[in-house]
Amino acid sequence: MADHTATSGTNRKVCVEHLFKVFGADPADTIRRIREGAPKDRIYAETASVAAVADVSFSVAPGEIFVVMGLSGSGKSTLIRCLNRLIEPTEGRILIDGEDIVGLSADALRRLRLNKLSMVFQHFALFPHKSVGENVEYGLKVRGMAARERREKALRALEQVGLAAHADVPPANLSGGMQQRVGLARGLAVDPEIMLMDEPFSALDPLIRRDMQDELLKLQQQLRMTIIFITHDLHEALRLGDRIAIMKDGRFVQLGTPEEIVAHPADDYVAAFTRDVDRSRVFRxxxxxxxxxxxxxxxxxxxxxxxxxxxxxxxxxxxxxxxxxxxxxxxxxxxxxxxxxxxxxxxxxxxxxxxxxxxxxxxxxxxxxxxxxxxxxxxxxxxxxxxxxxxxxxxxxxxxxxxxxxxxxxxxxxxxxxxxxxxxxxxxx
Amino acid sequence: MADRISDFYTLPLDDWIEVVVKEWLVPNFRPVFRAVQWPIDQVLGGLEEFLLWLPYPVFVVVVPLIAWRVAGGGVALFTLLSLLFIDLLGIWRETMVTLAMILTAVTFCVLVGVPLGILAARSDRFAGLIRPVLDIMQTIPPFVYLVPIVMLFGVGIVPGVIATIIFALPPVIRLTNLGIRQVQAELVEAGLAFGSTRRQLLFEIQIPLALRTIMAGLNQTLMLSLSMVVIAALIGAGGLGLTVFTGLGRLDIGRATLGGIGIVLLAIMLDRITQALGEGRHAQRPGLKESLTRWLKGLVQGSKAYNERR
CATH class of the missing domain: 3.10.580.10 (CBS-domain)
Incomplete structure (x- = not known):
């Protein structure tokens, strides 16, 4: 039923339709309440259920950087984990290249993760018992690639982030910024079509964060992946995003280009964020x-x-x-x-x-x-x-x-x- | 006068148990109990034979070397002196028997306990099920174990080891479970996000990261089995426990103390070495691996150079 043209459009890499993720005893009831427009607080008070993602729809074009910006508790991390089903969505469709991944079997899901998706984590999530090189190799190793081939590939990925010389040290020996470069290299080594980035630069110092943002944009120019990027920092969103979705209480409050969001904030919530934005760097x-x-x-x-x-x-x-x-x-x-x-x-x-x-x-x-x-x-x-x-x-x-x-x-x-x-x-x- | 229930009626639970065990459990499940005994008997027999066959000088050189490699100079020196002292006391044979029993018990504890711990870590339901069982196992005094063991398995060294296994099993299960559950959620997510199977996740990420905790469990299991091995002398197990036990029986304080000294020295040695194994593993192993690969590389290059010159 997930035919390629009906809803997703042919040129959409990722297409999310009416996605819900409910934590609670009776998800169907909670979803009904959300559809009726009940506010989050009342649903929680009455049912003790929380909808981390409530009726979210969007689509991402190939090669686009799509940024989801929200404060903690807005459901953005849950949303990104639904996209590779680290968290099982409660309802809705997620189409990747036109194929609905919500119903995929464990085996097909694994193949999807192996071949198309890659992820970078907020706290780097590097394996402390493996060397930097082995960390970068990991996605290739689970694919069953031969040791020498995957080592070469890992070194190439490390070169892209400027860390080829550090392949044999444990990740704990590196600084935070370098560790996240390793995380990035690990994500890049598998040649992903879609890169999921969960607040990758939030744990870094401001200056290093800026370097990493530049580096990501530079890499993206060469690689043209489809990137879905989570952040709580509007400035980061404006810098990186081709389009930005502002998320609050599990919903998208606004979705648009950086210019649109700063020029026409949808409501007071968004306006509060955009107020102190340096407009001279947003508008072109x-x-x-x-x-x-x-x-x-x-x-x-x-x-x-x-x-x-x-x-x-x-x-x-x-x-x-x-x-x-x-x-x-x-x-x-x-x-x-x-x-x-x-x-x-x-x-x-x-x-x-x-x-x-x-x-x-x-x-x-x-x-x-x-x-x-x-x-x-x-x-x-x-x-x-x-x-x-x-x-x-x-x-x-x-x-x-x-x-x-x-x-x-x-x-x-x-x-x-x-x-x-x-x-x-x-x-x- | 009659103010207790037991003045009128006592529940004949003891009779019932005896009937259940004697009339039903033993006759019907004899093959099962035999089957359980068999592998333990094999491992124990093999180990005991090996340890007693091992020439004393080899033992005294090799074990301190292992201790040195794993735990450093101090422990190695202590191990060396202890081994010399144990022999000096004339209880070498008993010590080796006890060591064989302990190693057998620990081997089976690991074989049974680690998989159970992994299972418990994966399934909350299984963890909930197994927890009260482990609690009971750890609260029952060791003497109480011996009764059903004797009834079901008889007396001797193998039932003694079985009692030891049951007594020493809980820590390795608990700490394996704990260790795997304590692995950072983000690391497990990272493993899954890159498409690991559950098996790859377990062996590539969860077990290596839980290893320290698992080793701590192993250390506890070892210490528990050491104390149980002594008590097991009550049901006919040999070794240092028997030395203590017979010493006590004959009020031969000297003899009993000898056994005690042997047990304490053995305990300290095993404790130090296994603790170091848990802690220093990451720091030590790459060194060994690296030196080995370097040595091999040198060998290959050397022979190449040699061949080319010819």
Whole structure:
């Protein structure tokens, strides 16, 4: 019945549908109460049952980093353990490559864990009686791989995390950050399609945590696994996630891209988290992109000045036939000397950036007072960012106001939400 | 005057038990009891023969060497001196018999106890079932064991060892169970998440990590069996217990004390060595393994070089 197209869609790696995990005497009754909308506290008071995961649905695209963010007790660890059935779900479907894994036999489940899934744990969960190398080999050993082959593979995985030299020491000799690198290598050694990461960096110092996040993003660029990542740290979620689900009391409160969640928190709970987020590192230039209404080089100054006036713009870009910007002309320069062509008043030293740049990188450009050119890979003009709008967005009030205004005013102003964008990943590396 | 129930009626439980045992249990289950005795008899006989066959000088050299390897210089020296002293006292033979009984009892305790402990760790139901049994086994005074043992197995050294096994079994079961249950949940999850079978999980992760606790159980079992082996002399088991027992019977204080000294020395030696085995295992073993592999590698390379030169 788990056919590949009906509910899961062909390009979904993991698809979770109406998943429940209830701890208590009468799960069916508890699920009924949840469906009727009873709050968690009342269900617990009346039945002594807890729904750690209550009606959760989501799907993850191949190569995506899907982050589940929630505080302790929100059910996020239970959720991730349901995905490889370390915890047996009470109800619902979990499709991996279109196959429902909830009904799998012990043997088929084992094969799934061997071949597709891999896991990294909060407290590393390294085997203290095995050396670092043997730890990394473990997933291969249980597959029955020959000793020499798995050792080579383990060393390659350790190389990826920069620990090949430590293969023969016990894990206890390594620092916390290094231990989790080993945990990561153990997860990578089996070439997983899906990596489950249960708060992998929560036990690390802030600086090391940041290194590990960078390292993960770098690895992900090469490996393109499907990663489901649990964290209690919104900043980590925003840094890593292509999409983020905020979890509370077993439910998803909000699911969206980092930009969406910061710009439009679904409720006060989410808003409380996003309040102190550094917005300049979440939003990207393309969120503020406006149509350039660029001039071509042969248009005369009069037309240019008119267009400036009509659009209410201070300045406009001049582009060549390939839409590559040649420079920028200011409205007031054109007014002063009405006979000149736009070419005469051209300022060639204009600020430019790329669509995936974080707003924090635009401050210098904003200081020129000129609109910032958004260029694509080939150097063509995609649009412009108005300096004032940058500060509007950073101010927070501009998130709804500015966002709404820009999308109302110009149809093409899209917050970067369309898809887990390929371009976003690139600048991390 | 008559203020007790027993003045009117006493429950003839003793008669009933006797009837059940004599009329039903013994005649019907004789082959079972025989079958139980057989492997113990084999192991015990073999061990005793081996220990007594082993030339004394070899024993005095090899055992302290093992002690040195496992537990370090101090214990090795103590072992050496104790062994010399035991021989000096003229109770070598009795000591070897007792050692054979203990080793037999411990072997069977491990063979029975470790699997039962693993089972108990895997199933809460089985653990719940076995716990009261273990409690009873540990609270019944050792003398009380001897009665049913004699009735079912008769007298002699093998029934003595059986009594010892029953008496010394609980710690190894309990601590195996405990050790496996104490393995961090996250480590077990890690094992499962990478697709281990239950068997792989058990042998790759749970048992190695429970080993220290299991060894502590083994140590306790050993100590219990040592004390029971002495008491078992009451039902005809030989060795140092018999020395003590006959010494007591004849009020020969000197002889009884000799037996006691032998038992104490044996106890200390075995305790130190097994304790060190439990604690120092991880630190010691790689060293041995490494030195062995290095030696083998050297051998192979040396012979290669030799062949090439020719």
């Amino acid at each position: 230039a393309q969120s503020l992109c406006r149509d350039a209404h660029a001039l071509s080089a042969d248009e005369d100054a009069g037309v240019a000045a008119e267009r400036c006036e009509a659009l209410g713009r201070e300045a406009l870009f001049v582009v060549d036939a390939e839409r590559r910007p040649l420079g920028i002309v200011r409205h007031r320069d054109l007014e002063r000397d009405a006979t000149a062509t736009p070419g005469d008043a051209l300022i060639t030293d204009f600020p430019s950036t790329r669509g995936d740049a974080e707003l924090v990188t635009l401050y210098g450009a904003c200081a020129t007072g000129l609109p910032i050119a958004l260029l694509d890979d080939a150097g063509r003009l995609e649009g412009v960012v108005e300096p004032l709008e940058v500060f509007h967005w950073l101010g927070g009030t501009g998130a709804e106001g500015g966002g709404a205004a820009s999308s109302g005013g110009e149809g093409e102003a899209t917050p970067a939400s369309a898809a887990p964008s390929e371009t976003r990943r690139r600048d991390h590396g």
